[in-house]
Amino acid sequence: MSSKALGLKRGSVQLHPYAKQWAAEFERERNRLLTKLGNLVVDIQHIGSTSVPGLSAKPILDISAGVRRFKDASKLTSSLRELGYSFDRSFQHQLFFAKGPDANRTHYLHVMRYKGAKWCSDALFRNYLIQHPRRAKEYAQLKTRLAKQFPHERQKYTDGKNAFIKETIRMARGT
Helix, strand or coil, rough: CCCHHEEEEEECCCCCCCCCHHHHHHHHHHHHHHHHHHHHEEEEECCCCCHCCCCEEEECCCEEEEEHHHHHHHHHHHHHHHHEEEEEEECCCCCCCCCCCCCCCCCEEEEECCCCHHHHHHHHHHHHHHHHHHHHHHHHHHHHHHHHHHCCCCHHHHHHHHHHHHHHHHHHHHH
């Protein structure tokens, strides 16, 4: 699968069955990012639903890039622009970049402090779903229901997943 096979109309919610090619596409993109960004990043991880084998997902790769200090994240903007990423917005403790045409994003890049709270919770969530297929199946069912309920309201779809995600992270932490 090339990045041309990735992408979803902005604002829409459409789930696709898991594709093994998502992992290969992540590795290609990870190598491109590491080559361009060099030692500005500590690690790059595949996160989100496309990183969980067997889980249906929107066909957009979520990638996390860890920096030593969050204040260094803005130093990546120029290099990321050269790789086709555009700055989208800033969240608490992360910068968010998108790749692909404005109406059809293919990659989301979350730049945050390496091993910070968000970095760790994203990894915990992903790893827990990989290690607990029953929980991943429950997540898939929730996502399917929300996608049907909010096919053109991405924020409502995302908001509908928040409680499940938080509970899964608590489970992963054993609290």
